[in-house]
Amino acid sequence: MASNKLVEKTNDIVDLQDIQEARAIVSKYARKTPLVKSMFLSNNVVGGDVYLKLEDMQLTGSFKFRGANNKINHLSDEEKARGVITASAGNHAQGVALTSKLLGIDATVVMPDEAPQMKRDATRGYGAEVDIHGATFDDAHQWMYERAEKEGKTIVDPFNDKYVIAGQGTIGLEILDEIWDVDTVIVPVGGGGLISGVAVALKSFNPSIHIVGVQSENVHGMEASIKAGKIVTHHDDFTLADGTDVATPGDITYPIVQNLVDEIVLVSEDEIAEAMKDLLQRTKIVAEGAGALPTAALEAHKIDDKWLKGKKVVGLVSGGNVDLTRVEKVIDQFFVEPDTSKGVVG
Secondary structure, X not given: OOOHHHHHHOOOOOOHHHHHHHHHHHOOOOOOOOEEEOHHHHHHHXXXXXXXXXXXXXXXXXOHHHHHHHHHHOOOHHHHHOOEEEEOOOHHHHHHHHHHHHHOOOEEEEEOOOOOHHHHHHHHHOOOEEEEOOOOHHHHXXXXXXXXXXXXXXXXXXXXXXHHHHHHHHHHHHHHHHOOOOOEEEEEOOOOHHHHHHHHHHHHHOOOOEEEEEEEOOOOHHHHHHHHOOOOOOOOOOOOOHHHOOXXXXXXXXXXXXXXXXXXXEEOHHHHHHHHHHHXXXXXXXXXXXXXXXXXXXXXXXXXXXXXXXOEEEEEEOEOOOOHHHHHHXXXXXXXXXXXXXXXXX
16 A cells, blocks of 8 residues: 555656646547446456446547647647657557647657557558567567657657656546545556556545556566566567557656555466456457456456455456457357356446
8 A cells, every 4th residue: 555655756757736737638639438337347256346447438449549649749849840759569559640640740650560450550540650660569669769869750658758657647537536435446557657647646646545457477577577676577478468568667657656556466368368258248348458457357366355345446448459350269269158147247
């Protein structure tokens, strides 16, 4: 549990005022996404009241639009005129591309070979140049810096940036708007921009809110770094949660997570796939792998019951940008007839 002193330690990085300022900017463009109760998770899995924050319904299908929009709106005219460049497996790419289109700015996005085709196509559809480079996100991220230096482009980092973090933090304010007495919030983690912003927003209001990060067993650079007490790299294999496929966390996000996030749990690829299936079948939500991480953690009982039983719990569905071929494979792997004896769908 974070104390007020730990919250204060992060204020020189990102504070509540930064997030409130971001809200004033981002709300002109972004949607305030729904926060809905899941009867399936509440009754059959947790035994508390579980709500899902549906960022899969955000513009571009992901929370990433918020941070990209806030960052680009903070650029100077000279920085905008040089054009922006970013690296992304797909969701931040679309956020940068759409914001750039809305503001009349040239955008370049470096994406790794493993980026899903539908995310590549969507990014191009918003008008950005897509540069496929490297096997992993970290390879693409490094090339982003090299190309920016060669061509003089302005970098819009996908997570390791104050304004990006503040933009993502607006989700925390929206949660508090509807459930001011929330007990536990469960958030997908990649490079740490999302959970950093949400943690600052929530802990600034109430340091006792329990914040849980979720990562894949195959790629969990942030969890490994927290465990090591320093920034380290972890990438064993491919993950369905491609939106969180970041091997090395940022030097801005790491200390925020270290101070404000109460725990990070890991889930397997099968647990992610099953959560994707259950979100589709039982709650009618099409979630990508990263967006299914909180549900996977709940269904696999990776979080202690004391933070769930009789509590108000929010799981963040961070995005819904998933290839239909991947959805088909998940359905084929796990499909069973719904057990109607257990009651309501939703």
